[in-house]
Amino acid sequence: MMKPQFSPESLMMSHGYDPKLSEGAIKCPIFQTSTFVFNSAEEGKAFFEVAYGLREQEQGEELGLIYSRLNNPDLEILENRLCLWDQAEDCAVFESGMSAISTCLMEFLKPGDLLLYSSPVYGGTDHFINHILTKFGIHVVGFYPDSTKEEIESIIVDSGHSDRLAMIYIETPANPTNSLIDMQMCRQIADQFSREDERVYLAVDNTYMGPLWQHPLKHGADFVLYSATKYIGGHSDVIAGACLGSKENMTRIKGLRTFLGNMAGPWTGWLLMRSLETLKARMELQALNAAKVAEFLRSHTSINKVYYMGFLKEDNPLQHEIFQRQCNSAGAMISFEIDGSEAEAFQFINKLKLVKLAVSLGSTESLIQHPATMTHAGVDPEEKEKIGIKENLIRLSVGVENPDDLIWDLKQALTLELDLA
Numbered sequence: 200m201m202k203p204q205f206s207p208e209s210l211m212m213s214h215g216y217d218p219k220l221s222e223g224a225i226k227c228p229i230f231q232t233s234t235f236v237f238n239s240a241e242e243g244k245a246f247f248e249v250a251y252g253l254r255e256q257e258q259g260e261e262l263g264l265i266y267s268r269l270n271n272p273d274l275e276i277l278e279n280r281l282c283l284w285d286q287a288e289d290c291a292v293f294e295s296g297m298s299a300i301s302t303c304l305m306e307f308l309k310p311g312d313l314l315l316y317s318s319p320v321y322g323g324t325d326h327f328i329n330h331i332l333t334k335f336g337i338h339v340v341g342f343y344p345d346s347t348k349e350e351i352e353s354i355i356v357d358s359g360h361s362d363r364l365a366m367i368y369i370e371t372p373a374n375p376t377n378s379l380i381d382m383q384m385c386r387q388i389a390d391q392f393s394r395e396d397e398r399v400y401l402a403v404d405n406t407y408m409g410p411l412w413q414h415p416l417k418h419g420a421d422f423v424l425y426s427a428t429k430y431i432g433g434h435s436d437v438i439a440g441a442c443l444g445s446k447e448n449m450t451r452i453k454g455l456r457t458f459l460g461n462m463a464g465p466w467t468g469w470l471l472m473r474s475l476e477t478l479k480a481r482m483e484l485q486a487l488n489a490a491k492v493a494e495f496l497r498s499h500t501s502i503n504k505v506y507y508m509g510f511l512k513e514d515n516p517l518q519h520e521i522f523q524r525q526c527n528s529a530g531a532m533i534s535f536e537i538d539g540s541e542a543e544a545f546q547f548i549n550k551l552k553l554v555k556l557a558v559s560l561g562s563t564e565s566l567i568q569h570p571a572t573m574t575h576a577g578v579d580p581e582e583k584e585k586i587g588i589k590e591n592l593i594r595l596s597v598g599v600e601n602p603d604d605l606i607w608d609l610k611q612a613l614t615l616e617l618d619l620a
Contacts, residue, residue: 200461201385201473202337204260205214205538206481207280207283207284208478208480209232209499209574210280211283211475211476211478212476214247214276214279214280214283215275215279215280216276216360216422218252223440226275227272227274227276227469227472228433228469229265229273229465230265230271230273230464230465230468231352231465231466232265232271232465233267234265234266234267235263235264235265235266235559237263239593242263243265245260245263245264245418246262246263246264246265246325249262250262250265250270250288252260252454255427256592257404258456259349260497262292265413267459267464267465268457268462269457269470273464273465273466273467273468273469273472274292274464274468276464276468276472277292277471277472277475278290278291278292278441279410279411279466280472280475280585281431281441281443281475282443284411284414285410285414285415285416285443286409286414286416286417287416287423287443287444287445288444288445288446289443289444289445289446289449289450289453290437290441290442290443290449290451291441291442291443291449291452291453291456291482292348292427292440292441292462292467292468292471293439293440293441293442293456293461293462293463293495294438294439294440294461294462294463294464294467295428295439295440295461296323296406296426296427296428296429296438296439296440297323297324297327297425297426297440298426298440298459298461299424299425299426299440299441299442300323300324300327300404300440301327301459302330302442302452302455302456302459302461303369303402303416303422303424303442304327304328304332304366305455306320306368306451306452306454306455307365307400307451308332308335308337308345308365308366309337309365310335310336310337310427311336311338311360311363311404312337312338312339312360312363312365312366313337313338313339313340313355313360313361313363313364313366314328314332314337314339314340314363314366314367314505315337315339315340315341315354315355315357315364315366315367315368316339316340316341316342316352316367316368316369317341317342317344317368317369317370317371317373317377317380317500318343318373318582318585318586319375319376319575319578319586319587319588320368320369320370320373320374321325321343321370321371321374321403321404321426322492322574322575322576322577323419323577323585324368324370324404325577325578326577328368332364332450333531338358338360338363340355340358342354343585343586344373344376344378344379344380344518345503345529348384348387348388349553351384352388352391353389353408355392359405359422362394363390364389364392364399365397365399365400366399366400366401366402367385367388367400367401367402368402368404369382369385369387369401369402369403369404369457369471370403370404370406370407371403371404371407371413371509371525372407372408372530372532373407373586373589374574374594375405375506375534375574376534376536376572376586376587376588377407377506377507377508377530377531377532377533377593378518379508379518379521379522379525379526380521381421381521381524381525382401382415382419382420383418383524384479385401386401386419386420389401389419397443398421400421400422401419401420401421401436402420402421402422402423402424402425403415403420403422403423403424404425404562405423405424406424406425406429406430406560407427407437407530407532407560408528408530409425409429409430409431409478409482409561410425410430410431410478410529411478411479411482411483411527411528412482412486412526412528412530413526413527413558414524415524416443416444418525419526420444421443421444421448422441422442422443422444422448423442424440424441424442425440425441425442426439426440426441427439427440427441427471428559428561429438429559429560429561429562430478430481430561431471431475431478432470432471432474433477433478433481433561433563434473434561434563435475435537435559435562435563435564436468437467437470437471437474439463439467439471447516447588449576466482475601479600481541481563484599485531485561485597485598485599486529486530486531487535488531488597488598488599488600488601488602488605489507489509489529489530489531490509490529490540491596491602491606492533492535492586492595492605492606493507493510493598494508495606495609495610496533496535496609497510499610499613500538501537501538502535502536502538502590502615503535503537503538503614504535504536505534505535506521506531506533506534506535506598507529507534508526508529508530509529510614516549526530530558530596531596531598532594532595532596532597533544533594533595533597534570534592534593534594535592535593535595536589536591536592536593536597537591537593537613538591539591540590540591541571541572541590541591542568543591544591544592544593545569545570545601546591547593547612547613548568548612549580550612550614551567551608551609551612552608552611553565553600553604553605553607553608554567554605554608554609555567556568558574559595559596560594561596562596562598563594563598563599564598564599564600565597565605566595566596566598567593567594567595567596568593568594569592569593569594570585570588570592570593570594571588571589571590571592574594575588584605585595
């Protein structure tokens with residue numbers, strides 16, 4: 200019989216790991232070491248030559264372990280396994296999602312370049328783009344989910360730096376509105392403004408959909424980025440980030456990572472490998488739960504609007520068309536506007552008993568937060584208004600709890616006796 204092509208969820212248990220190299224341990228141990236012993240000076244020289252790009256790796260040559268800032272078994276095996284979901288050539292894992300994002304942007308942008316980005320994005324990303332990159336002479340300009348291709352092209356031209364467009368950075372679905380950006384359209388724009396010797400890159404933050412529900416590399420992205428803290432980690436006990444793409448591009452990313460020193464450590468790698476074994480099971484249950492919770496919220500009289508991709512067919516046919524092309528699921532993220540203002544939003548959040556108030560997502564427990572005053576507190580007030588981050592908007596990440604319990608908790612918290620009268 201021919202060996203079958205195993206699915207990623209099956210390969211998560213063993214891919215890239217040889218028990219014979221670790222005393223037969225069925226699971227990869229934690230390699231809590233700073234450095235590795237060479238068998239000879241010649242071997243050490245050969246390892247460093249490849250690691251520092253002094254020569255190409257020869258066919259059949261095994262890359263050696265040098266120092267945990269450069270490579271570590273837990274880190275390398277984790278990166279190999281993450282590549283399976285997105286069918287990427289290579290992956291780099293970092294100590295946080297912002298490390299992955301900032302390293303990618305800093306490696307592929309230089310003073311005078313133009314960065315085009317979608318809005319809204321995660322608050323930390325927004326701050327880095329508008330308040331850090333600009334210090335290095337990088338020009339930045341944003342566009343919105345409802346912008347047409349022609350409007351985006353005009354934004355680029357009107358910036359006065361169209362000849363220096365270097366990257367398009369998008370977050371889709373957007374945090375926290377679930378707005379979708381057309382990746383194929385962005386790829387077309389990137390190609391249109393590419394020069395003969397200067398490719399315009401497309402980077403996609405895929406955190407909201409995790410490695411399961413959307414695969415940006417298939418739609419023309421050069422980079423797919425994750426806060427691995429979220430669905431990949433999924434247990435609110437580790438901070439990490441990841442960037443995936445071609446071997447050529449990731450060699451550059453890993454090069455800068457080596458000298459910034461922001462790679463993930465062995466404990467982080469080990470924890471994420473453990474989480475990857477249950478990723479598919481967790482995410483599928485979270486999506487099922489979210490569909491039930493979203494239906495409840497849409498039917499409640501105290502909720503004015505629900506932002507959930509499962510409702511796009513009725514709510515926004517244009518967005519639904521993008522959803523059908525790009526996404527494999529409606530996901531487990533829901534945002535909704537409560538009837539009232541910040542006071543009513545806070546009162547509702549404070550009454551919850553099962554759902555936890557915390558600024559993360561994608562974890563086994565359901566998490567809720569108030570974007571305007573929490574994750575997106577640093578976004579310019581006028582920009583918040585434009586992108587729909589209102590004072591009555593609430594973001595909910597649905598976990599793996601019993602959906603009936605979640606609905607009960609939301610229902611009791613929506614019984615706002617005093618201020619809604």
